[in-house]
Amino acid sequence: MDLGRSNRFSRRMVYGATLAVDWTADDGEIEVQILVRGIEGIKLDAQPLTIATASILFHRFFKEADVGGYDVYLIASTTLYLAGKVKDDPLKIRDVINVTHNTLHRGSAPLELGDEYWNMRDAIVQAELLIMRMLKFEVTITHPHKFMFHYLKSLESWFSKEEWSRVPLTKTSFAFLQDFHFEPSILDYTPQHVAVACINLALQCYGMQVPYTDEAEILWYSSESLP
Structure with missing residues (x-):
């Protein structure tokens, strides 16, 4: 590749192989949740910098918070949604919800606009505010x-x-x-x-x-x- 031609970070440059998750691992292991978030990012066609931003926000949050005190899947999904805003790579909240649900319940159909969907949506919105406050609204990242x-x-x-x-x-x-x-x-x-x-x-x-x-x-x- 001629690096002089472009400074864009394409998905092809970054994703040489499909990420694999050991689904037999302990559900409490934070590494599993982080890998799941990476898969969510790829399914959502998020830019590599968006996924990287989500990861940093995730780590910064749990540097301040007790891992056992929060649903890591919710925080992971929320940081991905928030990262889309930060990197001007907007991800639809409904897509984030459905990809998260499908990742946790493989093979499941997209959620209908019912109680479960609206509960998840409200949870992400509230978690976004929590993360922003926990990070003191500092979401600028030098990658x-x-x-x-x-x-x-x-x-x-x-x-x-x-x-x-x-x-x-x-x-x-x-x-x-x-x-x-x-x-x-x-x-x-x-x-x-x-x-x-x-x-x-x-x-x-x-x-x-x-x-x-x-x-x-x-x-x-x-x-x-x-x-």
């Missing part, structure tokens, strides 16, 4: 994605065209990045460090050595490589 794009663009110039096109380094790096958003510890690192770590992991997976690193004055991951 690693833009840094990853520039690091990859810088890194591309270090390789020959043949070697760069030989492996899907860009796709793999972005896939690792999206997966890391399901881990609460992403809050502990700067966006730049997260981007570099994901790219470095992809390089290791493909056994790629960046040439001339011992001789270069400015490395591909240095701050000078950023615009």
Whole structure:
């Protein structure tokens, strides 16, 4: 992929494979809920940055709140709905409700406009207000994605065209990045460090050595490589 042509983060770049959930896992495990939210995002055709935003909001909320005190499925669905607003990628609340319901009850039909639907809708609306208050209305997020794009663009110039096109380094790096958003510890690192770590992991997976690193004055991951 020629990184100089576009800085858009397409779904094709990010989703190299279908996310899988271990449905035999303990329902109380928060990792299961986060993976479910990722699947909801894909079913809703949400942008990768929208799903990443939902993940960060989710982690920030439970950094302040007791996991046992809230329905994680409700919070997950609500952060996804809220993220759509934050990233100007609006998701219809009815679609969020139906995808969530179908994820929890596989094979079920869309909900009719009855009591169950309206109860879920009211719950999401109330949970949205709760999340905003818990986060003190601070929902601005600096994502690693833009840094990853520039690091990859810088890194591309270090390789020959043949070697760069030989492996899907860009796709793999972005896939690792999206997966890391399901881990609460992403809050502990700067966006730049997260981007570099994901790219470095992809390089290791493909056994790629960046040439001339011992001789270069400015490395591909240095701050000078950023615009």
